[in-house]
Amino acid sequence: MKSYRPVLFVFALLIFTAPVWAHHGTAAYDASRTFTVKGNVTDFQFVNPHVLIFFDVYDEKGSVQRWQGELTSPNHLSRSGWNKLTLKRGDEITFTGVRAKSGAPTLWITKVVRTDGQEIPLTPGD
Numbered sequence: 001m002k003s004y005r006p007v008l009f010v011f012a013l014l015i016f017t018a019p020v021w022a023h024h025g026t027a028a029y030d031a032s033r034t035f036t037v038k039g040n041v042t043d044f045q046f047v048n049p050h051v052l053i054f055f056d057v058y059d060e061k062g063s064v065q066r067w068q069g070e071l072t073s074p075n076h077l078s079r080s081g082w083n084k085l086t087l088k089r090g091d092e093i094t095f096t097g098v099r100a101k102s103g104a105p106t107l108w109i110t111k112v113v114r115t116d117g118q119e120i121p122l123t124p125g126d
Contacts, residue, residue, distance in 0.1 A: 029098040029108045037107070039067055041091040046074050046084040053087060053109070055095070067105040069095050071122065080121045 039055035051071040056064045071077060092115050097107035112120040
């Protein structure tokens, strides 16, 4: 029976630590429909584990709503030409993505387009 203890210990360790290794992915977002919004960049964080873009969106009355967009890792985006200077404060950008299920002003971004119509690729080869 003693020879089985290390095996049982390793097996239990793997089972109970599996959730730690899981990635949250896009579970917090409603992937059933896309949403497009135009805003002015207020902050661009080219950091791990996900690149974050903060931007202000103005409605017809001039009221501002503060949004947050999330992208994949900087490592992945750098293969598509991104770096910490790709977006700057004040840049007007159109973002398309899937919105947070909670209704919060948050997007998992799937498309980034500058005012001149130039799409900034999110994956190599785009």
